[in-house]
Amino acid sequence: MGRLNNLAYPEVTLTIDFGGSGTKGIVQIRGGKPTAFWMEAAVIEAPYTSLAFQTRNLGNAYPENTAWVGIGEDYRAVGYLARSIYSATLRLKPRKYELALYKTLAAIWVIKHKFKLSDCFDISLALLLPPGEFEDSAFLKPMLKEALTEFDTPTKKINANLVGYECFPESGGIYAMYCKNTGEAIRRKVIALVMLGYRNASVIISRRGILNRGKTAKLGMTKMVDLVIEGTSGLEAQELIEGIVAAGSEPKPQHFYHLCNSSNLRDAQIEKIISVVNSSRAEYAFTK
Known part of the structure; x- marks a missing residue:
């Protein structure tokens, strides 16, 4: 009986959040425990001959770092491979679903x-x-x-059968858990859930248990990073983000050593970066 119940579930159950700073997911293989994974968010077109050459690294690298997919004649490098080999940058302007196709297929290959x-x-x-x-x-x-x-991958073509599909608004799971914990009282409350991501900011509001469709604005952390880049010189977003996140609310010189190459001017450069990070954080906090 247990075996029959087990076979009722698909072989792979996959949940994905297409964040601007990274693709985050939870996968469960039938009969196993859920496992989290993360991939860089970059996606870029690349020729098949070049991508096929990159498969030489499969034995030495994690699949998250060597992922590419092909749909017909449309081939894309995804994640770390896209950024490190093909110099892809984060594409924050397209709507998420436009790149979600390639990110999902790449994640499925990694899992496979x-x-x-x-x-x-x-x-x-x-x-x-x-x-x-x-x-x-x-x-x-x-x-x-x-x-x-049927889609192409660094190993073989994959044929997957989509037997279940759900799409939820970001923070929908948090709202569902809040409703479960609040019980009957949710029908008398007005609550708002605000998500501040890297690419954008969103809000959904529940009035007496009736959930609105939500609003999304381009007010993610990238706005603050842009302010820091404008106020400094020669800094790249990816390395800058690492320092800002590591620094938290108290930026210190050690958080930004990796951004400065000049030994003579390092202290002055780092002092400038910290000053701009602090002012940009304050300006971002008051963005409307």
């Missing part, structure tokens, strides 16, 4: 490679989109269903 799955399997997806872009899920589902039937 890590868990040594066969080339054909059933999969159920649960995806997150910003509240202001939630309607795009209607476009994403048929794109995924068609692409999953």
Whole structure:
């Protein structure tokens, strides 16, 4: 009986959050425990011949760092490979669903490679989109269903059968847990959930248990990073983000040593960076 119940579940259940700073996911292989994974967010077109050459690194690198996918003649490097080999930058302007297709396929290949799955399997997806872009899920589902039937990867072509698809607004899970914990009282309350991500900021509001569709604005952490870049010289976003995150609310010189190469002017450069980070943080906090 237990075996019959186990077979009722798809071989792979995958949840993905397409963050501007990284693709975050939780995967569960049938019969196993949920496992978290993370991939860099970059996606870029690349020729098949070049991508195929990169497969020489498969034995020495994690699959998250060597991922690429092909749909017909459309080939894309994804994640670390896209950034390190093809100099891809974070594309924050396109709506998330436009790149979600390639990120999802790349994540599925990583999972297939890590868990040594066969080339054909059933999969159920649960995806997150910003509240202001939630309607795009209607476009994403048929794109995924068609692409999953056959797409190219660094190892072999994969044929996956989409047996389940759900799309939720970002913070929808937090809201569901809040409702569960609050119980009947949710019908008398007005609550708001605010998400501050790297790419954008979103808010959803529940009035007496009735949830609105939410709003999304381009007010993510990238706005603060842009302010720091404008106020300094020669800094790159990725390395700067690492320092800002490590520094938290108290930036110190050691958080930014890796950004300065000049030994003679290092102290002055770091002092300037810290000053700009502090002022940019304050300006970002008052952004409307």
